Amino acid sequence: MxxxxxxxxxxxxxxxxxxxxxxxxxxxxxxxxxxxxxxxxxxxxxxxxxxxxxxxxxxxxGRSKKERLQKAVEDEVDHQLRVEREKERRLK
Structure with missing residues (x-):
């Protein structure tokens, strides 16, 4: 060698x-x-x-902290949109 x-x-x-x-x-x-x-x-x-x-x-x-926070925000937005749609559906 x-x-x-x-x-x-x-x-x-x-x-x-x-x-x-x-x-x-x-x-x-x-x-x-x-x-x-x-x-x-x-x-x-x-x-x-x-x-x-x-x-x-x-x-x-593993995902970075920034990616995990972004995913949590997206999940929260999706949840809020589903809640709003459900409220509108119940009011009709």
Whole structure:
């Protein structure tokens, strides 16, 4: 194995580790946003392997806070429109 191959392999491994770390930290942040912080701390402390896998999956595939808020607003608007339609239907 040449020195150039070793440097390339080290660079690729470093990029993969940084990407995995980013996803894990992003997932931990989402856990704290979604759930009670004290429960998240207990979860991380007591069930560390499961919690880190959960955080990693959330970091990779979870929706951001902005996307979750947008979805909640859209759901609320749909609900209000259905309520208004139901009121109009009952008044007729």
């Amino acid at each position: 040449e020195s150039g191959d070793s440097t390339l392999l080290t660079g690729i491994i470093l990029i993969v580790i940084l990407l995995l770390g980013y996803w894990a930290l992003r997932g931990i942040g989402q856990l704290f946003e979604r759930y009670n912080p004290i429960l998240v701390i207990f979860y991380l402390f007591l069930l560390f392997p499961v919690a880190m896998l959960h955080a990693f999956i959330l970091g990779m595939f």
